[in-house]
Amino acid sequence: MADDSLFAQGMATRRAVLGDAHVDNATARTTEFDADFQTFITEGAWGSVWSRPGLSKRERSLVTLALLAGLGHEEEFAMHVRATLNTGATPADIKEALLHVAVYAGVPAANSAFKIAKQELAKRQEAAQ
Known part of the structure; x- marks a missing residue:
């Protein structure tokens, strides 16, 4: 189950770094098969790591x-x-x-x-x- 606030922060950071066009394209290609992976990287890489203040x-x-x-x-x-x-x-x-x-x-x-x-x-x- 997705952490909505972590996902939202991750998506905002992902868009800020990679750009809307890239993220929109990746999101459009998401299938049932890789949806959990997309959630994982959005929350983990972008929401938890890239969004840190350090x-x-x-x-x-x-x-x-x-x-x-x-x-x-x-x-x-x-x-x-x-x-x-x-x-x-x-x-x-x-x-x-x-x-x-x-x-x-x-x-x-x-x-x-x-x-x-x-x-x-x-x-x-x-x-x-």
Whole structure:
């Protein structure tokens, strides 16, 4: 059973970080099969962790990028690079986080992440023109 207040906070934070379009798209694709999972991540990741006061959204964004890059979760990494538009993390911040990935998680992980970040940041630049 969902915690309505935690779910509501999670959805608000999720929308603030990922944007309405992304969240609307994810919500529209939710089925009976993954509805419980969507509730879990909305309450747990977004309502409990991302909504905590200890770190800014920018800081959480950078931690998330480093972890996703280090673990090789490329699709999620790309999504969170796009989300930096909403968190305040800059391309320079992303670069610094990925240099840490190279040292602590390995050069191959950082190399893949740099490639993805460059692609996502180029798309952002093209869209801005």
